[in-house]
Amino acid sequence: MTISPIDRAAAGTPHGVARRIRGLSDRTIAWIFVAPTIFLLLAVNIFPLIWTIRLSFTDYRVNRPNNEVSWVGLRNYERILSDPAIWDTMQATAHFLIWTIILQVLIGFTLAYLINMKFKGNDLWTTIIVFPMMLSPAVVGNFWTFLYQPQIGLFNYVVAFFTGADAASFSMIGDVHLAPWAIIIVDTWMWTPFVMLICLAGLRSIPDSIYEAAECDRASKWRQFWTITVPMALPFLMLAVLFRGIENFKMFDLVVQLTGGGPGNTTTLTSIDLKREAFERWRTGYSSAYAVILFVTVFGLASIYVKALNKVKQR
Amino acid sequence: MSGFINGLVRLRRGPWEMLATVLIGLGVVMLMQPFVLVLYTYSFVVTLVGTVMFIIVSHFPE
Numbered sequence: 001m002t003i004s005p006i007d008r009a010a011a012g013t014p015h016g017v018a019r020r021i022r023g024l025s026d027r028t029i030a031w032i033f034v035a036p037t038i039f040l041l042l043a044v045n046i047f048p049l050i051w052t053i054r055l056s057f058t059d060y061r062v063n064r065p066n067n068e069v070s071w072v073g074l075r076n077y078e079r080i081l082s083d084p085a086i087w088d089t090m091q092a093t094a095h096f097l098i099w100t101i102i103l104q105v106l107i108g109f110t111l112a113y114l115i116n117m118k119f120k121g122n123d124l125w126t127t128i129i130v131f132p133m134m135l136s137p138a139v140v141g142n143f144w145t146f147l148y149q150p151q152i153g154l155f156n157y158v159v160a161f162f163t164g165a166d167a168a169s170f171s172m173i174g175d176v177h178l179a180p181w182a183i184i185i186v187d188t189w190m191w192t193p194f195v196m197l198i199c200l201a202g203l204r205s206i207p208d209s210i211y212e213a214a215e216c217d218r219a220s221k222w223r224q225f226w227t228i229t230v231p232m233a234l235p236f237l238m239l240a241v242l243f244r245g246i247e248n249f250k251m252f253d254l255v256v257q258l259t260g261g262g263p264g265n266t267t268t269l270t271s272i273d274l275k276r277e278a279f280e281r282w283r284t285g286y287s288s289a290y291a292v293i294l295f296v297t298v299f300g301l302a303s304i305y306v307k308a309l310n311k312v313k314q315r
Numbered sequence: 316m317s318g319f320i321n322g323l324v325r326l327r328r329g330p331w332e333m334l335a336t337v338l339i340g341l342g343v344v345m346l347m348q349p350f351v352l353v354l355y356t357y358s359f360v361v362t363l364v365g366t367v368m369f370i371i372v373s374h375f376p377e
Contacts, residue, residue, distance in 0.1 A: 081356045090355070094347035293359050297346060300339040300366035307332065 049295075056289035063282040076289035086290070088265060089273045095180055096187070096269060097248050101241055103188045108195025109237065113229075115196070116203040126200075133193040141257025144186045148172040148258075173259050176266045183255050183267050187248065195240040202236030203229065235313045242305050249298055270294055331372035338365030 003011075010018070024032075056076055060069045080086055111129060115122050132140065147155045150171045160167035172182040206228065214224045252271040255261065261268035274294065278287035322330035342362030345354040 077359065081359055082352070084352065087352060087355045090347050091349045296359065296363050296366055297343060300362050300369065301343055303366065303369050304336045304339055307336070 052288045052291055055285050056292050058285040060285045060288075061282050062278075062284040069285075072285065076286045077293070079286065080290055080293060085265065086270075086273065089268050089270050092180065092265070092267060093249065093269045096184060096251065096267075097245065099181075099184045100187045100191070100248050101244055103184065104192045104195045104244055105237065105241060107188065108192045108240065109199045109233075111192070111196040112199035112203055115200055129196060130193045132190045135190070137190070137253040138257050140186060140190050141254050144182075144189075145173065145258060148182060150174070174263055176263050179259050179263055179267050183258055186258060187251070187254060190254070191244060191247075195244065198236050198240040198243075199233060202233035205236075206232045231315075235309060238305070238309045238312060242302065242309065245305075246298060246302060249294070326375050328372060328375040328377050331375055332369065335365050335369035335372055338362070338368065341365070 013021075021029075057071060057073060058069050059072050059076075061067065115126055115129075144155075147153050148171070150156055150168050153167075153172075155172065156167040156170065159165065159170075170178065172178045172185075210228055210232075211224060214228060219227070250271050251269055252275065255267055255269055256272060259267040261272045270290075271294075274287055274290050277283050277290060319330045319333070323334070338361055342358050342360075342365055345358035345361060348354060
């Protein structure tokens with residue numbers, strides 16, 4: 001007769017422990033199983049958040065741990081919310097966020113629509129298009145820095161070829177007007193495939209029978225696109241916008257590698273500025289208040305967005 | 316409009332969520348607009364009120 005693993009475990013349990021477990025209710029046992037996860041979640045997610053909120057009301061500096069920490073009330077928030085330099089970084093972030101989302105959604109959806117047409121070799125094209133997404137942001141930042149070089153960069157030569165301008169006459173990274181667009185181009189190049197994949201999943205989930213019914217009703221391709229394709233792919237599209245919006249609000253590595261926040265502060269996004277406050281100027285209390293402001297903004301936006309997404313899915 | 320105000324008075328989820336959503340949206344626009352510094356200064360309060368309101372009212376009855 002074979003002994004099952006459960007019987008073996010039961011046989012191995014000491015009598016005292018077994019008697020105690022037998023006396024527990026199902027609810028208690030469920031709590032015992034869930035407790036480690038809840039504890040880990042509290043320790044990793046909730047505790048740092050509460051600690052950051054607490055620090056945001058102090059003048060704590062992490063590089064001076066022996067200094068007395070004093071309670072400064074709302075002073076950190078007042079200083080951040082009246083600082084024109086931080087206001088500029090908010091605008092730079094908004095510019096980056098809005099344009100990357102618009103471009104990535106437009107290009108990503110178009111690519112997904114084309115790939116979904118099932119032509120010969122579309123799997124190969126999908127792999128090629130998805131390639132930038134697999135690279136590390138540090139690698140992408142590094143090689144786009146070379147592509148943007150005015151003297152030797154390929155990007156300038158391509159622009160010069162199409163516009164007739166002198167390739168060495170402009171610098172994408174060095175010009176205050178072009179640098180914000182330089183980071184938008186690279187982020188779009190890197191993350192459009194992600195939007196494309198999500199849109200492709202949405203397009204492939206639409207049953208062919210709906211299009212066949214529309215054909216029977218003599219609906220034009222244009223009408224089919226706006227009344228079938230777009231509404232049915234909309235939840236997926238919104239999900240892509242949510243992911244990219246949150247991700248780009250926190251954008252750091254790619255931009256640091258490309259421009260370092262310059263020239264001047266034109267590409268200094270909020271996360272870069274926050275890192276400088278926290279780990280270069282070592283103003284921990286101040287940067288905690290900064291982080292809380294960003295957190296509340298992203299949390300509020302994500303909440304209403306998820307609500308809208310659920311409404312679209314229920315239609 | 317009267318339905319909206321009625322919903323607010325009777326603590327219904329729909330209108331209160333709408334109000335919270337408008338506050339959050341307004342706060343984010345105030346935070347990132349490039350025109351008036353005073354709007355930027357009060358943006359966080361507006362967003363915070365909207366967000367806290369959203370969390371609370373999402374437990375209201377439909």
